[in-house]
Amino acid sequence: MAWFKREKKGIITSTEEKKETPxxxxxxxxxxxxxxxxxxxxxxxxxxxxxxYHLRIGSKEYFEILFDNNKFTELFANIRSGDPLNFTDTKKYTERLEESYAKTGLNDAIRAATGTLGEQELVIACMDFNFIGGSMGSVVGEKIARSIDYSIEHKIPFLMISKSGGARMMEAAFSLMQMAKTSAKLALLSKAKIPYISLLTDPTTGGVTASYAMLGDINISEPGALIGFAGPRVIKETIKKDLPKGFQTSEFVLEHGFLDFIVDRRQMKAKLTSFLKMVK
Structure with missing residues (x-):
């Protein structure tokens, strides 16, 4: 069967010798x-x-970028969602959660940690889009609430990094309640005169935009991020009109007064350090 193989030197490579790209x-x-x-x-x-272009990244990468020497203490790490509604669509909510745990190595769509940024103490809560689209369920709301309590107790500024498709439909009203819960906690943070920085990344939509993402003492964003309540397609179909160029990008939102400024991720740590020193 030699006619099925090339016999010239250097042509034949066994499967064992091939090196796959990691x-x-x-x-x-x-x-x-x-x-x-x-x-x-x-x-x-x-x-x-x-x-x-700013690639989508998760809490692991943001913590590496922002915390000094990537040193931090994770807060409330082991909280997981229940299934109070016994929700089933194409599959059970509990099955969807188990798949997400295995796929992402996360316990939900948010992680919280405390450490230093530019030698300034800071609490960061960061959402992970890879976990069920970064959807806001009971665990997300609870971790934000506890992070705010921690900030108040220790008098440390709070940074929220949002990246979400909105409320988690599998938790229905329990998810929507997190909008009021987190907003009330932020009111307490403001009353305690502790700074709150909201960083909106791509995408920040739905109930997250309608609550804690837009309530910062300063609201900032990365370039080109999608920011809005409903998606552009839904809005276009609803109003039956073409949307303006760049609609719902961070640049469009800044132009219309809903952001304080846009920061390139490569300058993010320096900008945040400067702000924290000013409000110290």
């Missing part, structure tokens, strides 16, 4: 479509060095 070593920029090497992404704070 997963995640390379990927493609969603904006300019150019290949990005993982090590370069880390060095450039997960921003495309060709076009400046």
């Amino acid at each position: 997963d995640g070593m390379w990927n493609k920029c969603p904006s300019c479509k150019k290949p990005l090497h993982y090590a370069e992404q880390v060095e450039n704070k997960y921003v495309c060095h060709y076009c400046g």
